[in-house]
Amino acid sequence: MTTTIATTPSMSAATPWIRRIPLVVVLMLIPMAAINLVAFILPVARLAMISFIESRSGGVLTDTFTLENYIDFFTDSFSVELISNSLLLGFIVTLATLICAYPIALFLHRVSPRWRNFLFVITISPLLVSSVVRTYGWMVLLGDQGVVNGLLMSAGIIQTPVRLVNNSLGVYIGMVEVLIPYMALSLIAGFGRLDMVFEEAAASLGANSWTRFRRVILPLTMPGIALGCLLCFVLAISSFITPKLLGGGRVFLLATEIYDQAVIQLEWPSAAATSVIVLIIFGLALALYSRVVKRFD
Amino acid sequence: MSSAELREHAPAAPIWDAKTPADPTFLKLKGVTKSYGGGFLAVDDLDINLPKGKLLGLLGPSGCGKTTTLRMIAGLQDITSGTISIEGDDISQRPPYRRDIGLVFQNYALFPHMTVAENVAFGLDMRGVSKSEARGRVEEALEMVRLPGYGARKPKEMSGGQQQRVALARALVIRPRILLLDEPLSNLDAKLRDDMRVEIREIQQRLEITTVFVTHDQVEALTMCDLVGVMHGGKLAQLGTPEDIYERPANLFVAEFVGRANVLGCEIEAVDRVRIGSSTYPCDTKGASSGKATAALRPHRIQLSPSRDRSLVSIATNSTHGKVVRVTYIGDVVQYDIDIGGSVLTTEVHTSSAGHSFRTGEKLLCEWKPEDMQIFKGGR
Numbered sequence: 001m002t003t004t005i006a007t008t009p010s011m012s013a014a015t016p017w018i019r020r021i022p023l024v025v026v027l028m029l030i031p032m033a034a035i036n037l038v039a040f041i042l043p044v045a046r047l048a049m050i051s052f053i054e055s056r057s058g059g060v061l062t063d064t065f066t067l068e069n070y071i072d073f074f075t076d077s078f079s080v081e082l083i084s085n086s087l088l089l090g091f092i093v094t095l096a097t098l099i100c101a102y103p104i105a106l107f108l109h110r111v112s113p114r115w116r117n118f119l120f121v122i123t124i125s126p127l128l129v130s131s132v133v134r135t136y137g138w139m140v141l142l143g144d145q146g147v148v149n150g151l152l153m154s155a156g157i158i159q160t161p162v163r164l165v166n167n168s169l170g171v172y173i174g175m176v177e178v179l180i181p182y183m184a185l186s187l188i189a190g191f192g193r194l195d196m197v198f199e200e201a202a203a204s205l206g207a208n209s210w211t212r213f214r215r216v217i218l219p220l221t222m223p224g225i226a227l228g229c230l231l232c233f234v235l236a237i238s239s240f241i242t243p244k245l246l247g248g249g250r251v252f253l254l255a256t257e258i259y260d261q262a263v264i265q266l267e268w269p270s271a272a273a274t275s276v277i278v279l280i281i282f283g284l285a286l287a288l289y290s291r292v293v294k295r296f297d
Numbered sequence: 298m299s300s301a302e303l304r305e306h307a308p309a310a311p312i313w314d315a316k317t318p319a320d321p322t323f324l325k326l327k328g329v330t331k332s333y334g335g336g337f338l339a340v341d342d343l344d345i346n347l348p349k350g351k352l353l354g355l356l357g358p359s360g361c362g363k364t365t366t367l368r369m370i371a372g373l374q375d376i377t378s379g380t381i382s383i384e385g386d387d388i389s390q391r392p393p394y395r396r397d398i399g400l401v402f403q404n405y406a407l408f409p410h411m412t413v414a415e416n417v418a419f420g421l422d423m424r425g426v427s428k429s430e431a432r433g434r435v436e437e438a439l440e441m442v443r444l445p446g447y448g449a450r451k452p453k454e455m456s457g458g459q460q461q462r463v464a465l466a467r468a469l470v471i472r473p474r475i476l477l478l479d480e481p482l483s484n485l486d487a488k489l490r491d492d493m494r495v496e497i498r499e500i501q502q503r504l505e506i507t508t509v510f511v512t513h514d515q516v517e518a519l520t521m522c523d524l525v526g527v528m529h530g531g532k533l534a535q536l537g538t539p540e541d542i543y544e545r546p547a548n549l550f551v552a553e554f555v556g557r558a559n560v561l562g563c564e565i566e567a568v569d570r571v572r573i574g575s576s577t578y579p580c581d582t583k584g585a586s587s588g589k590a591t592a593a594l595r596p597h598r599i600q601l602s603p604s605r606d607r608s609l610v611s612i613a614t615n616s617t618h619g620k621v622v623r624v625t626y627i628g629d630v631v632q633y634d635i636d637i638g639g640s641v642l643t644t645e646v647h648t649s650s651a652g653h654s655f656r657t658g659e660k661l662l663c664e665w666k667p668e669d670m671q672i673f674k675g676g677r
Contacts, residue, residue: 104498196407197404197405198408200393200400200402200406201402201407201408201467202373202375202402202408202419203373203392203393204371204372204394204396204398204400205394205401205418205420205423205467206395206397206423206424206471207472208394211423219410220408220409220410294671
């Protein structure tokens with residue numbers, strides 16, 4: 001991003017770009033760079049390394065490098081199920097979160113400034129409560145004796161309780177609620193270009209409300225949608241507390257598998273290999289995001 | 298129509314060029330009112346008839362209701378009461394996308410995610426015009442605004458003036474029944490504004506499209522429009538030709554808002570003269586024979602000459618002696634502020650290469666024609 005860095009005209013183009021960065025900028029970047037190096041880049045490098053190490057039974061690490069961990073992963077049919085479960089969770093939860101959060105974000109974007117800040121705080125206030133607590137709340141609500149089943153039965157819509165928890169449905173419901181604030185935040189952040197005047201212009205040119213949404217609002221909010229989807233997809237695939245609690249041990253995902261491999265089976269190299277595969281999925285999602293953003297910029 | 302009738306002209310009365318056989322009520326606003334909560338009337342019982350092919354300028358200070366009026370015609374704001382019709386077709390309750398109106402916004406409002414061609418084609422697409430026909434009409438419209446071949450560009454790659462032309466092309470390509478322009482020139486710099494003024498007027502006249510133009514700039518209103526509606530506090534202060542508005546303002550607000558005017562308190566002595574200070578001046582009081590009044594006098598309608606020329610003064614003109622208290626050189630004119638005993642008259646004299654002739658402290662004779670002094674009932 002050399003274009004954003006202020007340069008004085010006296011500096012020639014031949015000067016290496018790094019030398020053209022003002023000293024104060026370098027100094028201000030150092031703390032974050034150091035933290036990132038120690039707390040992110042080095043651990044990830046170490047993780048990638050462990051994924052290539054051979055382990056003996058009981059989780060003892062050897063000094064031998066091997067591709068065994070990856071070969072095991074890809075030859076196991078259970079892995080296919082893990083990947084497809086995780087991707088399905090990622091897509092469904094992201095889409096459902098988008099559908100729930102989009103109207104909220106659009107409303108917050110349009111509401112008068114007098115109310116905006118207050119409503120904005122309300123929207124993101126669930127973040128003040130730990131997702132573990134909220135997940136337990138959902139277990140109570142969605143259980144066989146829970147409020148939701150109770151209401152549906154007393155309304156006569158169902159005769160026997162519907163299984164809403166300890167399965168994928170429960171995980172989806174819980175995840176969507178956990179992720180809505182993140183999605184709403186990202187959407188609002190990406191709605192910068194959306195202005196009422198574009199809708200008015202479209203209306204004057206003959207576009208009804210559906211066409212205005214499709215041809216004007218949706219494309220203009222695409223940066224926000226892409227950002228929110230990326231964030232929620234990554235969070236959905238990497239979360240394991242909510243799937244573990246609401247899945248009741250019956251929903252198998254990459255994140256829960258990594259936890260089991262590392263903490264229960266003590267198979268660190270296998271866990272590391274699975275983690276690297278998750279990282280690659282995230283990398284692909286990021287690449288897709290950049291393409292969408294470029295396309296709609 | 299006599300000037301006296303014009304001054305007392307009710308807004309609903311038609312004013313149009315007698316040569317034009319056009320429908321005098323192509324666009325008709327009848328009792329149009331917009332009120333917000335708390336009883337505030339943004340637009341108060343507006344009656345306007347606009348003949349086909351004419352350009353109406355709505356002129357007024359900010360908050361006078363001119364933009365609200367335009368937005369109600371466009372359907373972007375609900376009307377509280379009254380009707381708006383085009384060719385007798387009541388569109389008051391119709392949503393904007395079914396009004397067949399071309400609208401140009403102050404900040405252009407070009408869709409940033411579309412190219413220029415896509416922007417211009419948008420309205421055609423909404424009307425189900427075939428792709429091939431649309432392509433031709435888009436190129437035609439871009440040629441009309443002198444931007445041929447710019448179709449592939451994105452709006453952000455164009456200057457403000459170019460974006461404004463694209464906005465105009467986008468509004469006109471759909472061949473709307475009327476064209477609405479909301480302060481279209483106010484975001485352009487002065488030189489470009491002059492060019493665009495001429496260009497918009499030329500296109501409007503060539504297409505003979507009935508147009509409503511909102512502006513706070515009196516020069517735009519006077520130079521471009523067939524009719525000018527001066528708005529004040531949600532009401533129409535005067536509706537007339539630019540010349541009516543400037544030469545025969547219906548009230549003090551119009552006299553002061555359009556052009557500049559010296560405003561002097563006076564006492565009506567008879568139907569043909571008023572007293573200002575200790576002097577009496579002949580003028581038309583519009584029938585009033587007594588009471589307090591206000592006189593308005595344009596600075597450049599006052600003739601200045603050295604005091605000694607008194608003998609040349611015609612009895613048909615008003616005159617008074619005064620002393621120059623301030624000289625302001627503006628370039629094309631020099632402004633002399635002249636103390637005429639109690640009040641100060643602002644006057645303007647065109648400059649010449651010989652320089653300006655009067656100095657501070659000099660005694661001068663100020664003269665003006667009785668018909669150049671407008672009298673409005675009521676003091677200040």
